[in-house]
Amino acid sequence: MEKQALSAYQNHAKYTKSLNEKRQTTICFSVSDLAVLKAKSKELGIGYQNLIQALVHNYVKGDSKLEV
Numbered sequence: 001m002e003k004q005a006l007s008a009y010q011n012h013a014k015y016t017k018s019l020n021e022k023r024q025t026t027i028c029f030s031v032s033d034l035a036v037l038k039a040k041s042k043e044l045g046i047g048y049q050n051l052i053q054a055l056v057h058n059y060v061k062g063d064s065k066l067e068v
Contacts, residue, residue, distance in 0.1 A: 029037070034048075041048040058064040 037051060038048045041051040044051065046054075055064065059066065
């Protein structure tokens with residue numbers, strides 16, 4: 001394999017890996033919404049932050065619809 005092609009594959013692999021990194025962010029919830037999230041996560045047996053991540057992930061994938 002030539003050096004240019006190898007370099008292109010390596011760059012693509014680095015980019016793909018970077019898409020799976022997690023970034024910390026801050027978001028504000030109403031006290032009542034957060035209480036409900038924590039209660040539902042406890043029912044499910046998972047942490048509330050994991051529940052939020054799952055909800056966002058499902059929305060991004062198109063598995064959940066947003067109703068406003």
